[in-house]
Amino acid sequence: xxxxxxxxxxxxxxxxxxxxxxxxxxxxxxxxxxxxxxxxxxxxxxxxxxxxxxxxxxxxxxxxxxxxxxxxxxxxxxxxxxxxxxxxxxxxxxxxxxxxxxxxxxxxxxxxxxxxxxxxxxxxxxxxxxxxxxxxxxxxxxxxxxxxxxxxxxxxxxxxxxxxxxxxxxxxxxxxxxxxxxxxxxxxxxxxxxxxxxxxxxxxxxxxxxxxxxxxxxxxxxxxxxxxxxxxxxxxxxxxxxxxxxxxxxxxxxxxxxxxxxxxxxxxxxxxxxxxxxxxxxxxxxxxxxxxxxxxxxxxx
Amino acid sequence: xxxxxxxxxxxxxxxxxxxxxxxxxxxxxxxxxxxxxxxxxxxxxxxxxxxxxxxxxxxxxxxxxxxxxxxxxxxxxxxxxxxxxxxxxxxxxxxxxxxxxxxxxxxxxxxxxxxxxxxxxxxxxxxxxxxxxxxxxxxxxxxxxxxxxxxxxxxxxxxxxxxxxxxxxxxxxxxxxxxxxxxxxxxxxxxxxxxxxxxxxxxxxxxxxxxxxxxxxxxxxxxxxxxxxxxxxxxxxxxxxxxxxxxxxxxxxxxxxxxxxxxxxxxxxxxxxxxxxxxxxxxxxxxxxxxxxxxxxxxxx
Numbered sequence: 374x375x376x377x378x379x380x381x382x383x384x385x386x387x388x389x390x391x392x393x394x395x396x397x398x399x400x401x402x403x404x405x406x407x408x409x410x411x412x413x414x415x416x417x418x419x420x421x422x423x424x425x426x427x428x429x430x431x432x433x434x435x436x437x438x439x440x441x442x443x444x445x446x447x448x449x450x451x452x453x454x455x456x457x458x459x460x461x462x463x464x465x466x467x468x469x470x471x472x473x474x475x476x477x478x479x480x481x482x483x484x485x486x487x488x489x490x491x492x493x494x495x496x497x498x499x500x501x502x503x504x505x506x507x508x509x510x511x512x513x514x515x516x517x518x519x520x521x522x523x524x525x526x527x528x529x530x531x532x533x534x535x536x537x538x539x540x541x542x543x544x545x546x547x548x549x550x551x552x553x554x555x556x557x558x559x560x561x562x563x564x565x566x567x568x569x570x571x572x573x574x575x576x577x578x579x580x581x582x583x584x585x586x587x588x589x590x591x592x593x594x595x596x597x598x599x600x601x602x603x604x605x606x607x608x609x610x611x612x613x614x615x616x617x618x619x620x621x622x623x624x625x626x627x628x629x630x631x632x633x634x635x636x637x638x639x640x641x642x643x644x645x646x647x648x649x650x651x652x653x654x655x656x657x658x659x660x661x662x663x664x665x666x667x668x669x670x671x672x673x674x
Numbered sequence: 675x676x677x678x679x680x681x682x683x684x685x686x687x688x689x690x691x692x693x694x695x696x697x698x699x700x701x702x703x704x705x706x707x708x709x710x711x712x713x714x715x716x717x718x719x720x721x722x723x724x725x726x727x728x729x730x731x732x733x734x735x736x737x738x739x740x741x742x743x744x745x746x747x748x749x750x751x752x753x754x755x756x757x758x759x760x761x762x763x764x765x766x767x768x769x770x771x772x773x774x775x776x777x778x779x780x781x782x783x784x785x786x787x788x789x790x791x792x793x794x795x796x797x798x799x800x801x802x803x804x805x806x807x808x809x810x811x812x813x814x815x816x817x818x819x820x821x822x823x824x825x826x827x828x829x830x831x832x833x834x835x836x837x838x839x840x841x842x843x844x845x846x847x848x849x850x851x852x853x854x855x856x857x858x859x860x861x862x863x864x865x866x867x868x869x870x871x872x873x874x875x876x877x878x879x880x881x882x883x884x885x886x887x888x889x890x891x892x893x894x895x896x897x898x899x900x901x902x903x904x905x906x907x908x909x910x911x912x913x914x915x916x917x918x919x920x921x922x923x924x925x926x927x928x929x930x931x932x933x934x935x936x937x938x939x940x941x942x943x944x945x946x947x948x949x950x951x952x953x954x955x956x957x958x959x960x961x962x963x964x965x966x967x968x969x970x971x972x973x974x975x
Contacts, residue, residue, distance in 0.1 A: 475873075498887040510887045535883050543875065547883055550870045554862055554889035561858040561935050569851045571931045572776075574844065582836050582848055586799040586811045588855035590891035630872045630965070633938045634862050641934060664931070 377402045378525050381427060381434050383450045383457070384441035384471070385412035387609070388497070391504025392440060392470075392530050394419050399507055399529035404430055406450065406457070431460030436526050438468045440497075443616060444477035452484060463489035466522040470497045470511070472552060472617055474624055475542030482541040491519040494541045496548030497531070498555075500595075500609065508532035512551070514543035549624050552617040553635045558592035559614065559655050560638040565593075566600050567662035576601050576668055596656040603669020605653040612651040614642040614658075678703045679826050682728060682735050684751045684758070685742035685772070686713035688910070689798070692805025693741060693771075693831050695720050700808055700830035705731055707751065707758070732761030737827050739769045741798075744917060745778035753785060764790035767823040771798045771812070773853060773918055775925055776843030783842040792820040795842045797849030798832070799856075801896075802909065809833035813852070815844035850925050853918040854936045859893035860915065860956050861939040866894075867901050868963035877902050877969055897957040904970020906954040913952040915943045915959075 381404035382393040389405070390412065396403040397420050405416040405423035413423035422430065437457065439447050447469065451458040461467075467490055469481060482492040495513035503509055511531045513520070516539060520527075527534050537547045565588075569579040580601050584594050599605060618639035625632045645651070645658045653660075659667065679702045683694040686708035697704040698721050706717040706724035714724035723731065738758065740748050748770065752759040762768075768786055770779060770793055783793040796814035804810055812832045814821070817840060821828070828835050838848045866889075870880040881902050885895050900906060919940035926933045946952070946959045954961075960968065 498889070500888060510883070512883050512887075533886050535879065535886075537875065537879050537883065546873045547870070547875055547880060550866050550873070550875065550880060551884060551887055551889040553869065554866050554884060554891070554894065557862040557865075557935070558859070558889070558891060561855055561862070564858075564933055564935050565851050565855050568854065568926060568929075568931060568933060569848070571929050572847045572851070572925075574838065574848055574851065578836065578838050579848060579851060582811070582813050582838065583852060583855060585834050585836075586813075586852055587801060587892045587896070588799070588852040588859070590855070590859060590894075591888045593855065593891075595888070624873075625869060628869075628872050630869060631963075632865055632869060633942060634858070634865050634935060637934045637938055662932070 378435045379404065379433055380436045380438060380526050381406060381430070382438045382440055384439065384446070385416055385423065386440065386442065387501035388504050389440035390415060391501045392438060392509070393421055394505050395507030396526070396529045397421055401525070401529055404434065426455035427457040428455060428460060431457045432462060434461060434465055436466050436468065436523060437461065438470055438526065440470050443471060444473040444481070447471050447473065447481060451481070458485060458488050458490060461488065461490055465490055466519055467492045468495045468523055468526060469493065470495050472496055472548055472620065473545055474549070474620055475545045478542045478545040491516065491522065492541065493519045493523055494544035496544055498548070498551060503532070504530070511535065512537050512544050512547040514538040514540055549621050553621045553632065555592055556614045556618045556621070556642065557634050557638045558590040559596050560641045560658055562590065562593040562597045563600070563656065563659035566597055567659055567665055570665040570667060596654070599654050599656040600659050601668060603667060605657040607652055607654045609655050610652050611642055611645045611655050611657055614655050615639070615646045615651065618642055679736045680705065680734055681737045681739060681827050682707060682731070683739045683741055684728070685740065685747070686717055686724065687741065687743065688802035689805050690741035691716060692802045693739060693810070694722055695806050696808035697827070697830045698722055702826070702830055705735065727756035728758040729756060729761060732758045733763060735762060735766055737767050737769065737824060738762065739771055739827065741771050744772060745774040745782070748772050748774065748782060752782070759786060759789050759791060762789065762791055766791055767820055768793045769796045769824055769827060770794065771796050773797055773849055773921065774846055775850070775921055776846045779843045779846040792817065792823065793842065794820045794824055795845035797845055799849070799852060804833070805831070812836065813838050813845050813848040815839040815841055850922050854922045854933065856893055857915045857919045857922070857943065858935050858939045859891040860897050861942045861959055863891065863894040863898045864901070864957065864960035867898055868960055868966055871966040871968060897955070900955050900957040901960050902969060904968060906958040908953055908955045910956050911953050912943055912946045912956050912958055915956050916940070916947045916952065919943055
């Protein structure tokens with residue numbers, strides 16, 4: 374039997390940890406890099422190896438998946454003082470799965486290329502639960518050869534792999550358009566539920582009708598359940614959408630393209646974050662609407 | 675065998691015609707009222723009876739479904755010069771399924787009550803195809819007795835019947851909140867597809883990724899296919915959402931409640947209508963974005 378593929382996940386947040394565990398479940402050897410000792414301990418318990426940086430094991434790796442929060446962290450993890458890129462064996466493929474701009478994807482691919490490291494521009498969608506099940510959707514762009522090198526890793530982490538093009542940046546762009554929809558749909562769901570609350574419609578009834586009608590969205594069904602339950606424990610936070618919709622509007626500005634709905638949705642999430650709800654579940658954007666009583670709130674609000 | 679229930683559908687547009695045919699398929703006797711002779715002829719061919727007004731058969735009816743375009747048409751059809759309400763047998767239930775305001779629903783219920791006619795405030799969702807299959811979603815409010823009287827009709831036309839309350843106006847309100855989502859989702863889908871076109875992402879690829887990801891919505895999947903195909907033949911028109919989102923924002927104004935996304939979506943559809951695209955498919959709202967080339971458009975646009 375061939376030796377197991379050794380893959381390192383950089384960034385053990387909810388998406389990275391799920392992905393690392395899916396790799397273990399698929400029979401790969403999973404390494405993790407995260408500054409938080411608690412995250413490293415969790416991966417070790419799950420059967421992986423983890424550390425605050427990858428200097429001890431970089432030379433052993435067959436592939437890298439980057440799942441940090443933004444382009445700045447990706448740059449630091451790869452090329453910073455304890456960055457892993459200079460230590461990887463030449464030819465090791467790097468799957469760039471953070472949500473970043475097309476420009477950042479091209480920049481990182483260029484820097485990796487200096488070390489002979491091929492990059493796949495490969496953002497993901499699906500959330501932590503699907504990540505843990507190895508059932509992500511990957512929207513990837515890059516040369517055929519890089520897809521081939523990463524095929525055992527893609528098989529371990531993804532249910533659907535879309536080849537959206539061969540040019541680095543196209544994967545990032547598709548993800549940005551996707552996040553436009555995801556963010557607007559959460560904000561629209563919140564607006565609808567707040568409006569229903571103002572009009573005296575029970576939110577559980579509203580939820581039930583919408584999820585069985587043409588007004589439904591994946592995000593409405595998933596996130597507005599949290600509003601109905603009055604439970605804003607973060608699965609994915611308000612601040613993630615401040616970041617992602619910020620990236621959406623910046624990318625549109627560079628293309629001189631107006632995004633009337635996404636701009637408003639960004640305003641709604643930024644407003645929620647500035648009110649102190651940035652670390653709550655993204656569905657907490659509903660709290661920006663005043664003059665209503667939501668489930669779980671005290672009567673005297 | 676008991677005689678078939680005789681139900682009259684007022685308004686043989688795409689929803690009304692579908693509903694009338696579903697009634698026939700369910701073994702009911704279907705009557706139709708529509709000012710357009712072509713619509714009446716279509717229902718007669720399908721096995722129903724139809725006329726420009728209901729004076730000839732009003733006394734024979736067991737139930738009425740109103741599926742005209744707005745409250746003004748409903749008022750005219752029921753109480754105008756050749757209106758049917760004064761001619762119906764006392765106690766005949768009227769299922770009010772047009773999308774109208776809660777105030778209009780209460781007003782119409784009050785006028786019907788003067789003739790001893792109980793009304794169910796019963797908007798529908800699902801589109802012409804489901805209407806024709808008898809598989810609509812009904813979001814209804816009214817007294818228990820009115821639900822009971824209409825139960826054979828509801829069984830014929832609906833897959834899901836939600837009893838959203840007992841007070842007239844609550845059904846209309848739930849439908850209005852639903853249309854907020856439906857309208858915003860179409861506009862958001864158009865915005866996302868226009869943005870993808872500007873960024874050089876093939877729209878069929880974008881459609882494929884979104885419909886398999888968390889960014890999906892019922893409306894994106896249904897309507898953006900028309901954009902991918904470059905086919906704006908109206909199934910449901912831009913002007914329907916000018917009307918419905920107008921109703922959404924008016925209702926919100928009465929409740930002094932801000933709807934940031936729905937207001938923008940209204941602006942987008944009104945903008946499309948004023949450009950001359952009101953009778954095109956509602957997905958043609960994508961045409962408000964300039965500086966892009968959509969599928970089916972000539973290269974020199």
